[in-house]
Amino acid sequence: MTELGELGLSSYEEKVYRALLVTGAATATDISAASGVPKGRIYDVLNNLQARQLIRTQSTEPTRYIAEQPDTVVDRLLAERTAELQQEWARYRNVANSVRSNLLPTLPTDASIWLGTLGSEEMQTALQEHMETATNSVHAIVGPPYESAPWETLKREVEAFFDGAQSGISVSLLISEQVLETTPKSLFDTAEEHVAEVRIRVLPEVSVSFDIIDQTVTTIDIPHPQRAIDRIGVVAVNDSDIVDEFERQFQELWSEAVPLRE
Known part of the structure; x- marks a missing residue:
């Protein structure tokens, strides 16, 4: 040209x-x-x-x-x-x-939020109903805000957690050392009375609390904006990509944790 x-x-x-x-x-x-x-x-x-x-x-x-x-x-x-x-x-x-x-990630539409503070009646009901949906496995990480909660508050959610669990499922709990310090040993015996298998491992610290039901839905605790010892609610997500990512994170942390009860 x-x-x-x-x-x-x-x-x-x-x-x-x-x-x-x-x-x-x-x-x-x-x-x-x-x-x-x-x-x-x-x-x-x-x-x-x-x-x-x-x-x-x-x-x-x-x-x-x-x-x-x-x-x-x-x-x-x-x-x-x-x-x-x-x-x-x-x-x-x-x-x-x-x-x-x-190219921006699309916000998941397959999600819901349950508002409720730690140990509240509405959260006990929601947690129990959530656990009733599990038919195979539950993977859970327990850290903040449970670490700073008094045992009486934490106990209400623990009881709701296992009361809703079906007897045939397996539960893998990954807890922080601080949660372990505030949890009585009788909790583990109670857990085994409710479900077929309970495995517990401990890490020095974890940054967020969440659970995964049957690898199809995950719920993540939302920290309270004003009270570090509490949460404002939980968000439940069943988008498969998000659930898979949380499951991957759980497995990585699980492999690093120290067995407490296998």
Whole structure:
């Protein structure tokens, strides 16, 4: 591609313009002969150049065409290309914004929130009903806010947890050392009375409490914004990708934990 071609002239347009620079004012027939552009195309090319103000006409019979000065032509071609590039830039920017929004993770619609503080009656009921849905396994991590809760408060949720559990399921509990310190040993005996299998492991600390039911739904404790020893509720999610990620996190932490009861 020639330099004038890069600035936006077609091959025929460039030939006609260069011919006019040599011939000066000329008729369409003369320009066709001088440029090599076929007579069947010459008027279309001349009209395009005139519309872009790169050539002008003389009021003669027949009409004669004159090339505008090269500096003027180059400036006008550059202005055209600049405008085109600005339009392209705006289009690409819109495409980029659309791509960004499409690449953002979609908020899960398969989710619900249960509001209720630690040990409250509504949360005991919700927890018991939640556990009743388990038919195979429950994986749970117990850390904050249970670590700072008095045993009487924690006890109400523990009892609701196991009261709702069916006898044939297996439960894997991963607890922090701080939770272990506040939990009486009788809890573990109570757990074995309710379910078929209980495995318990301990980590020095955990950052969030959650459980996974049958690897199909996970509930995550939502910390209370004003009271570190409490929660404001839990969010339950059954989006498979999210549940799988929490299960993966559980298994990684489980492999690092120290067995307490297997």
